[in-house]
Amino acid sequence: xxxxxxxxxxxxxxxxxxxSFPLTDFDAQGDFNARGYxxxxxxxxxxxxxxxxxxxxxGEYFSLFGDEYRQIIQTAVATCRGKVPIIAGAGGPTRxxxxxxxxxxxxxxxxxxxxxxxxxxxxxxxxxxxxEAVCKSVKFGVIVYNRxxxxxxxxxxxxxxxxxxxxxxxxDGVGDIEMMSSIYMKMGERFSYLxxxxxxxxxxxxxxxxxxxxxxxxxxxxxxxTAIAFYEAVRNDDLVTQHRLLRQFFMPYLAIxxxxxxxxxxxxxxxxxxxxxxxGPVRPPLTDLKPEEMDMLKALIEQLGPQ
Numbered sequence: 001x002x003x004x005x006x007x008x009x010x011x012x013x014x015x016x017x018x019x020s021f022p023l024t025d026f027d028a029q030g031d032f033n034a035r036g037y038x039x040x041x042x043x044x045x046x047x048x049x050x051x052x053x054x055x056x057x058x059g060e061y062f063s064l065f066g067d068e069y070r071q072i073i074q075t076a077v078a079t080c081r082g083k084v085p086i087i088a089g090a091g092g093p094t095r096x097x098x099x100x101x102x103x104x105x106x107x108x109x110x111x112x113x114x115x116x117x118x119x120x121x122x123x124x125x126x127x128x129x130x131x132e133a134v135c136k137s138v139k140f141g142v143i144v145y146n147r148x149x150x151x152x153x154x155x156x157x158x159x160x161x162x163x164x165x166x167x168x169x170x171x172d173g174v175g176d177i178e179m180m181s182s183i184y185m186k187m188g189e190r191f192s193y194l195x196x197x198x199x200x201x202x203x204x205x206x207x208x209x210x211x212x213x214x215x216x217x218x219x220x221x222x223x224x225x226t227a228i229a230f231y232e233a234v235r236n237d238d239l240v241t242q243h244r245l246l247r248q249f250f251m252p253y254l255a256i257x258x259x260x261x262x263x264x265x266x267x268x269x270x271x272x273x274x275x276x277x278x279x280g281p282v283r284p285p286l287t288d289l290k291p292e293e294m295d296m297l298k299a300l301i302e303q304l305g306p307q
Contacts, residue, residue: 005085005110010141011168013085013110014192016213017050018231020220021058023269024072026280032068033280034075041079043277047224050214052080053113055089058218058265061115063283069100070107077108087143091115094130098137111141113171116150124156135164143169145196153179154186161190171196175203177210184211198264199257201227201250204234205242218264219253221279222271225307249300256293256300262286267297274298275307 025036054076055061076086088104090112171194195207195215220227233241270289
């Protein structure tokens with residue numbers, strides 16, 4: 001696998017298979033643990049994900065500081081070279097997103113997932129200017145993440161598609177079925193489309209029907225065999241397996257996740273700890289699961305069998 005991947009090659013990879021966001025490892029003091037992170041990637045890489053997103057949302061991109069971003073992307077690229085493509089997260093203020101996108105490209109990542117800008121609302125013209133500036137700062141492929149303060153309309157995406165040939169992917173984290181359908185009907189094969197709602201398995205069947213058969217799995221971080229089995233069930237329209245796993249694991253899992261805002265990340269770190277691949281604590285303002293919630297999650301994982 002070469003260090004550079006063309007935007008169209010990235011688009012092809014994004015169009016099939018299961019994707020995942022590895023957790024970022026922190027030590028007991030909350031500092032980045034490069035060795036633990038490399039070991040995590042080495043564990044996950046053979047399970048067959050099409051690509052791994054380093055420093056994404058589940059990787060706590062929003063909490064990274066200073067040189068940590070470089071260390072994380074550098075570790076991911078070096079560990080997974082020749083095994084699985086690495087897509088780097090990049091986001092926040094426009095200049096910050098540009099700096100991280102360029103750093104990821106320099107370090108040999110294969111593209112970026114453009115995460116939302118920070119805090120302020122803006123109109124569609126502002127969103128277009130932001131995404132365009134980041135796309136034009138790099139040569140490799142860009143996937144834009146529609147979520148929170150960054151909600152692009154079909155018309156805005158059409159403008160960006162004309163201006164930015166390296167904008168090749170659209171990830172939806174909003175869950176507006178009408179909007180998602182409108183985007184797919186307007187843009188067709190111009191983009192690869194990814195489902196990006198938290199615990200994407202719950203929405204996977206519905207999104208496949210909308211033309212979005214690919215999604216990113218957070219639970220791949222601690223139950224990779226089950227995550228792959230569920231993806232295969234979606235791919236093959238195996239509703240029996242989908243419904244069994246939804247009843248058996250995912251719906252009870254959501255009940256724990258929904259107890260506290262921010263648990264969408266915390267519960268994944270908890271799961272990794274329970275299966276013997278701890279990534280350390282989450283960073284504030286996120287909080288770790290309580291002991292009784294850990295026990296509930298442990299019971300759910302154990303009834304799935306070996307991973």
